[in-house]
Amino acid sequence: xxxxxxxxxxxxxxxxxxxxxxxxxxxxxxxxxxxxxxxxxxxxxxxxxxxxxxxxxxxxxxxxxxxxxxxxxxxxxxxxxxxxxxxxxxxxxxxxxxxxxxxxxxxxxxxxxxxxxxxxxxxxxxxxxxxxxxxxxxxxxxxxxxxxxxxxxxxxxxxxxxxxxxxxxxxxxxxxxxxxxxxxxxxxxxxxxxxxxxxxxxxxxxxxxxxxxxxxxxxxxxxxxxxxxxxxxxxxxxxxxxxxxxxxxxxxxxxxxxxxxxxxxxxxxxxxxxxxxxxxxxxxxxxxxxxxxxxxxxxxxxxxxxxxxxxxxxxxxxxxxxxxxxxxxxxxxxxxxxxxxxxxxxxxxxxxxxxxxxxxxxxxxxxxxxxxxxxxxxxxxxxxxxxxxxxxxxxxxxxxxxxxxxxxxxx
Numbered sequence: 001x002x003x004x005x006x007x008x009x010x011x012x013x014x015x016x017x018x019x020x021x022x023x024x025x026x027x028x029x030x031x032x033x034x035x036x037x038x039x040x041x042x043x044x045x046x047x048x049x050x051x052x053x054x055x056x057x058x059x060x061x062x063x064x065x066x067x068x069x070x071x072x073x074x075x076x077x078x079x080x081x082x083x084x085x086x087x088x089x090x091x092x093x094x095x096x097x098x099x100x101x102x103x104x105x106x107x108x109x110x111x112x113x114x115x116x117x118x119x120x121x122x123x124x125x126x127x128x129x130x131x132x133x134x135x136x137x138x139x140x141x142x143x144x145x146x147x148x149x150x151x152x153x154x155x156x157x158x159x160x161x162x163x164x165x166x167x168x169x170x171x172x173x174x175x176x177x178x179x180x181x182x183x184x185x186x187x188x189x190x191x192x193x194x195x196x197x198x199x200x201x202x203x204x205x206x207x208x209x210x211x212x213x214x215x216x217x218x219x220x221x222x223x224x225x226x227x228x229x230x231x232x233x234x235x236x237x238x239x240x241x242x243x244x245x246x247x248x249x250x251x252x253x254x255x256x257x258x259x260x261x262x263x264x265x266x267x268x269x270x271x272x273x274x275x276x277x278x279x280x281x282x283x284x285x286x287x288x289x290x291x292x293x294x295x296x297x298x299x300x301x302x303x304x305x306x307x308x309x310x311x312x313x314x315x316x317x318x319x320x321x322x323x324x325x326x327x328x329x330x331x332x333x334x335x336x337x338x339x340x341x342x343x344x345x346x347x348x349x350x351x352x353x354x355x356x357x358x359x360x361x362x363x364x365x366x367x368x369x370x371x372x373x374x375x376x377x378x379x380x381x382x383x384x385x386x387x388x389x390x391x392x393x394x395x396x397x398x399x400x401x402x403x404x405x406x407x408x409x410x411x
Contacts, residue, residue: 014142020200021150024130024133027130032130034184035157036161036265038063039264041177042063044177056372059113061367064124064364065361066117067128067357070122071350074090075353078129093122094123097123098116100113101184125353131150132345134150143337147279148330152275154272159269162261228332231332231390232332233356234295235294237363240364242367244367246263246264246318247260255314263311267318273322288331291394292391297320302381303380304316309376
């Protein structure tokens with residue numbers, strides 16, 4: 001095959017990939033706005049429904065548990081039936097969760113609200129695979145840009161989600177937050193209509209065990225896999241630990257739900273805004289330095305939060321938290337992509353997200369209890385051991401394999 005033919009093939013692939021990225025950016029903006037809405041509302045709605053204040057953040061924790069168990073299953077489902085089928089199934093789960101949560105608020109049932117949160121978590125698991133789907137149809141050179149652009153689509157969700165909460169949380173004065181979950185139903189319908197345009201062919205199924213690649217046990221013993229998974233776990237869990245309790249902590253220190261919504265908006269902007277250049281930074285400086293910087297920024301978030309509880313401290317801490325998550329998580333996702341072949345993709349990605357969401361669940365469950373029993377400072381101190389462990393692992397891998405050169409960033 002001539003070089004011109006290869007180049008034409010790559011351009012055709014990238015044209016399809018760009019259309020798919022546009023669809024995924026739309027999905028990230030519309031369906032992804034549920035993330036901000038749940039961060040703002042779930043803990044407050046939980047406090048309204050639960051008899052024990054320490055259980056206020058349980059709905060968010062249950063949401064994470066739903067994601068935890070759905071992630072491996074949805075990854076294998078997409079490996080068999082394709083990305084579009086998996087993402088549409090996720091939107092169905094999200095819409096159904098909105099129905100149950102709205103009903104729970106109208107009837108005052110904490111248990112029903114938790115069941116709805118499980119389904120919202122199942123949707124959230126599918127959203128986690130948008131980043132992988134972005135790279136499915138593009139050339140090797142386009143893949144880092146595709147991943148970054150889909151993450152950048154989260155900027156739109158950061159603007160949309162809190163605004164929907166502002167407009168809907170008091171739609172039914174006698175039943176606060178019910179209107180927000182009714183809006184969740186509409187978002188999933190609109191998002192599903194957009195996902196119909198996704199054009200990622202289902203994987204080719206070939207008979208034979210060799211199509212699944214190496215045994216999973218062999219893959220996970222790779223030092224690079226260990227560090228990639230650990231960095232993603234710690235980065236995401238640290239972010240969840242702090243983020244989950246922030247609205248409750250702010251209300252507890254005399255601020256309003258509107259203040260909390262605005263802080264969360266800036267946090268999510270900081271989560272996704274750097275995605276416009278994170279890929280270029282990884283190519284320029286390497287994956288490991290970017291992961292390490294992200295973990296350090298998570299530590300800076302804790303230091304800012306410990307220095308005071310004025311409104312400015314919450315803003316600065318949550319912005320540092322968002323940028324730290326972006327660098328550590330995108331860096332870890334990029335590092336993970338070097339550990340598996342296309343045939344191994346579904347099982348490796350599913351296991352990775354299961355591990356990540358498992359630690360996120362621990363952080364989310366512990367967040368409310370720490371805040372209720374020991375205060376906002378305890379939430380910050382709880383991050384330290386895991387951050388030191390992850391930084392140590394990154395340093396170990398860097399020493400083991402030498403500098404993570406920019407040229408390796410596209411391999």
